[in-house]
Amino acid sequence: MASGEKSGTGTKVVEIMRLPLVVGVDGSASSLRALDWAVHEAARLALPLKIVHATMEDEDDWEPVCGPENGGGKPCGQDVRQYVIEAAQERARRYDPDLRVNAGLVCGDAVTALLNAGRNAFALVLGARGRGELKDLLLGSVSLIVAARAQCPVIVVRNADLPSVDRYEQVLLGVADAENNSAAVRFAFEVAAARGCALDAVMAWHRPPRTSISKLLDLPRHEDRHGQRTRALLDEALQRSVSAFPSVDVHRTVEEGPARDVLLKHSETTDLLVVGARRGLSRGGLDLGRVNHALLHYSACPVALVPQRN
Known part of the structure; x- marks a missing residue:
């Protein structure tokens, strides 16, 4: 495309x-x-x-x-x-x-x-x-x-997927980071634009472990700061495609938790889940990773795995 x-x-x-x-x-x-x-x-x-x-x-x-x-x-x-x-x-x-x-x-x-x-x-x-x-x-x-x-x-x-591709009129995009997901982002926007449906872009985050000093002094966890940083990374990843596909209605979701669990939950209410995969150095080609393996096995909707072009 x-x-x-x-x-x-x-x-x-x-x-x-x-x-x-x-x-x-x-x-x-x-x-x-x-x-x-x-x-x-x-x-x-x-x-x-x-x-x-x-x-x-x-x-x-x-x-x-x-x-x-x-x-x-x-x-x-x-x-x-x-x-x-x-x-x-x-x-x-x-x-x-x-x-x-x-x-x-x-x-x-x-x-x-x-x-x-x-x-x-x-x-x-x-x-x-x-x-x-x-x-x-x-x-x-x-x-x-x-x-x-x-x-x-x-x-x-997957075996449980129905032939209908528009039950929810939404494409789900799982974004890992701004740098290594550009091909998957483009693919998701292009499919959503062609379908005339909404795009739900999701990025998961987790709180870093507390240091010994922060535990001793009982310092606040700054949850808002971590969430805001993740939202900024998501905006950065989407920026070029948002401009290229103005007709696509984009919903941004920043959610705390393991990426696997977050995306599997959202897959229950979408028609297609799009994720990226980076090319590894082995003869196997793509490095699917544990998250993508889990999505391919357990997603409630079809999964599109998009190779990231270097």
């Missing part, structure tokens, strides 16, 4: 690059929920939708959630793989016949296929758990690895 100004007017406008919204499907119920969410989002953002199904050459021993009968038996081999992608494409077009949908099979493992698709995507949309994941895992390994390595934003749709 990009923002610019109309020549001669000085009025800010939002231009969404026509990169596709990519969604990974594998025939599981979780991936179908992700597909439904992606269809709604692509339609409202006026983006093309690209459906990707990765398959190994020898993958012929499973059945999809719903499969066509073939002489009384279940489909297998290439028929099954083709069915998954064709059924997903038909499902998308039933919702919106005018939606530009491209779907295709990719030979190889799911992680590699999705990472490659994300190189030229507005965002990747994934289900929380695929068909091959253990049922006691909160987040599937494919979703977690892709979220950690993708070059574009990754949106994880």
Whole structure:
């Protein structure tokens, strides 16, 4: 996405690059929920939708959630793989016949296929758990690895999430600091502007431990000072995007407590939670961190993890 100004007017406008919204499907119920969410989002953002199904050459021993009968038996081999992608494409077009949908099979493992698709995507949309994941895992390994390595934003749709993307007409932005969240801030503003909804920008803070002298003298904790400093940092982080997207109604929230707990609580009353992730030095790509891990596992709404560009 990009923002610019109309020549001669000085009025800010939002231009969404026509990169596709990519969604990974594998025939599981979780991936179908992700597909439904992606269809709604692509339609409202006026983006093309690209459906990707990765398959190994020898993958012929499973059945999809719903499969066509073939002489009384279940489909297998290439028929099954083709069915998954064709059924997903038909499902998308039933919702919106005018939606530009491209779907295709990719030979190889799911992680590699999705990472490659994300190189030229507005965002990747994934289900929380695929068909091959253990049922006691909160987040599937494919979703977690892709979220950690993708070059574009990754949106994880949890199993409990409904297809509707506008229950609350609000996007939630979790801001860690002013310097390392610029990409996530831009992404959240751009999505909120395209949706025409409000943006709730949240920054958590905690009181520093008392020193021995302050305890001895029973000095005041200066809670207002710490809260004011956090609010100033939040204003700094939002400043450029507030100017670039004047149509977005921004609510600023500064709240004391662990960032994980604060954001999980706010996720219960929002449609999409946007957070940033810095690139680490390891081959793993993004350093998700403990807070982002917790959000991906427990958030009450879809989570968009946006890589911070250095």
